[in-house]
Amino acid sequence: MKKMITKETEVKQLVEWDKKHFLHPTSNPKEGATTGPSIIFSEGKGVYVKNAIDGEQYLDAMSMLWNVNLGHGHQELAKAGSEQLASLACTSSFKGFSNEPAIQLAEKLASITPGDLNTVFYTSGGSESNDTALKLARFYWGLKGKSEKRNFIALNKAYHGVTMAAQTATGIPTFNEFAGSNIDGVFHAEAHLLNCELGDQDDPNYANSIRGIIEREGADTIAGIILEPVQGAGGVNMPPEGYLQAVRDICDEFNILFLADEVICGFGRTGKMFGVDNWQVTPDMMSIAKGLTSGYAQLGGVMMNEEIRQTFANYDGVLSHGFTYSGHPTACAIGLKNIEIIERDNILENVKNMEIEMKKGLDYLQQKYPFVTKSRSLGLLSAFELYEDPATEKLFESRVFPANTVVNESFKQKLIVRAVGAHNQGIAIAPPLNINKQEIEDIFERMDAALTAFQKKIK
Ligand code: PMP
Numbered sequence: 233m234k235k236m237i238t239k240e241t242e243v244k245q246l247v248e249w250d251k252k253h254f255l256h257p258t259s260n261p262k263e264g265a266t267t268g269p270s271i272i273f274s275e276g277k278g279v280y281v282k283n284a285i286d287g288e289q290y291l292d293a294m295s296m297l298w299n300v301n302l303g304h305g306h307q308e309l310a311k312a313g314s315e316q317l318a319s320l321a322c323t324s325s326f327k328g329f330s331n332e333p334a335i336q337l338a339e340k341l342a343s344i345t346p347g348d349l350n351t352v353f354y355t356s357g358g359s360e361s362n363d364t365a366l367k368l369a370r371f372y373w374g375l376k377g378k379s380e381k382r383n384f385i386a387l388n389k390a391y392h393g394v395t396m397a398a399q400t401a402t403g404i405p406t407f408n409e410f411a412g413s414n415i416d417g418v419f420h421a422e423a424h425l426l427n428c429e430l431g432d433q434d435d436p437n438y439a440n441s442i443r444g445i446i447e448r449e450g451a452d453t454i455a456g457i458i459l460e461p462v463q464g465a466g467g468v469n470m471p472p473e474g475y476l477q478a479v480r481d482i483c484d485e486f487n488i489l490f491l492a493d494e495v496i497c498g499f500g501r502t503g504k505m506f507g508v509d510n511w512q513v514t515p516d517m518m519s520i521a522k523g524l525t526s527g528y529a530q531l532g533g534v535m536m537n538e539e540i541r542q543t544f545a546n547y548d549g550v551l552s553h554g555f556t557y558s559g560h561p562t563a564c565a566i567g568l569k570n571i572e573i574i575e576r577d578n579i580l581e582n583v584k585n586m587e588i589e590m591k592k593g594l595d596y597l598q599q600k601y602p603f604v605t606k607s608r609s610l611g612l613l614s615a616f617e618l619y620e621d622p623a624t625e626k627l628f629e630s631r632v633f634p635a636n637t638v639v640n641e642s643f644k645q646k647l648i649v650r651a652v653g654a655h656n657q658g659i660a661i662a663p664p665l666n667i668n669k670q671e672i673e674d675i676f677e678r679m680d681a682a683l684t685a686f687q688k689k690i691k
Pocket of ligand 1: 297356357358359360362391392393394460464465493494495496521522
């Protein structure tokens with residue numbers, strides 16, 4: 233018999249079922265099976281979410297997984313979804329089938345994405361978008377009579393998802409190496425070697441740069457370069473000024489496609505509609521997901537430019553790639569409403585204003601705690617780092633797990649933040665984009681208490 237969760241069901245029972253029947257993503261399975269969840273989200277309003285286990289409100293300073301950009305419990309998004317669900321929940325988009333929300337959203341996306349990006353291929357999330365971008369790039373070069381152009385360059389510390397091609401492009405070893413599931417033909421360059429990309433061959437890192445790899449492998453074998461405008465899960469790593477333009481120039485010089493992974497940066501996270509807009513750079517393809525619907529439905533996509541669109545439009549065969557949920561009308565209706573709200577409520581302006589408050593809070597922490605350093609924010613994509621001695625860049629001993637410890641202390645303060653970075657030294661903060669000044673102050677009051685507790689622990 234199917235188990236129904238009734239109001240009377242004890243939270244304890246839910247925890248037991250979770251331990252027994254729910255294998256959690258990106259989690260420690262042993263811990264999951266023994267300790268169970270620390271939080272069972274039950275309801276949310278704005279930046280706050282309720283935990284059914286302790287009945288307390290938590291401040292979601294990560295927008296869950298950098299995606300709930302308009303915050304929790306947004307009734308207009310719920311209404312857009314429920315209206316579409318009630319009228320026509322799901323359709324196919326294969327072979328001549330289409331639906332209104334998917335068409336309207338495609339037109340909207342064409343109008344807000346930079347340059348001549350004007351066509352979308354819909355997916356259900358970020359990993360699917362990146363796998364799609366890589367496959368479509370290979371398909372494009374095949375149609376151009378250059379099928380030997382099939383390899384890709386990605387960056388170390390990149391996160392592009394967990395499907396096999398996206399996992400391969402990911403430059404974080406634990407994800408990249410998981411279950412030995414890589415595809416062939418992906419090379420990793422060191423992140424953000426601006427001088428090399430500008431042509432400095434004397435730089436000792438040159439061989440590991442994008443330019444160095446292209447010279448070694450031959451441009452006629454490289455289909456595309458994929459990167460996040462600002463790296464997210466790899467540590468909230470900002471590119472140096474001029475970097476994205478340098479990559480754009482390399483792509484033009486060597487006839488390579490520039491694939492921007494905007495899964496985190498897109499839809500206002502950095503204070504511009506898209507991350508690349510901060511540097512006025514236009515990629516050839518752009519992966520989108522997360523903030524496209526603020527997480528109210530599973531939707532992603534790949535935007536492509538006019539040249540790619542035209543090339544595909546002249547192909548008189550079957551494009552044998554597509555998902556059951558490509559162009560899902562309910563997800564698209566929510567996406568449309570989400571963009572309408574971002575524009576109507578001047579969310580980008582709020583992000584720029586709240587970036588100032590975020591930086592004030594980060595400065596305060598950095599002045600108060602000698603081990604807090606390297607704080608940074610672009611829009612509401614923020615991080616700081618924990619070093620035993622920032623002056624000499626001495627990291628804490630690995631057994632300290634500084635970021636995990638601060639995340640745990642934050643959790644005790646009912647604050648949700650996330651550990652990032654290769655040495656467990658980074659803390660990411662990325663709250664919903666409609667957050668206000670008081671709520672940002674609330675983040676920093678709780679983080680202040682968490683860092684005080686951390687300081688006591690390391691003494
Ligand atoms: N690209 C980036 C930049 C991401 O941050 C993520 C998710 N964190 C993905 C791709 C994968 O998206 P999804 O989890 O929706 O597959």
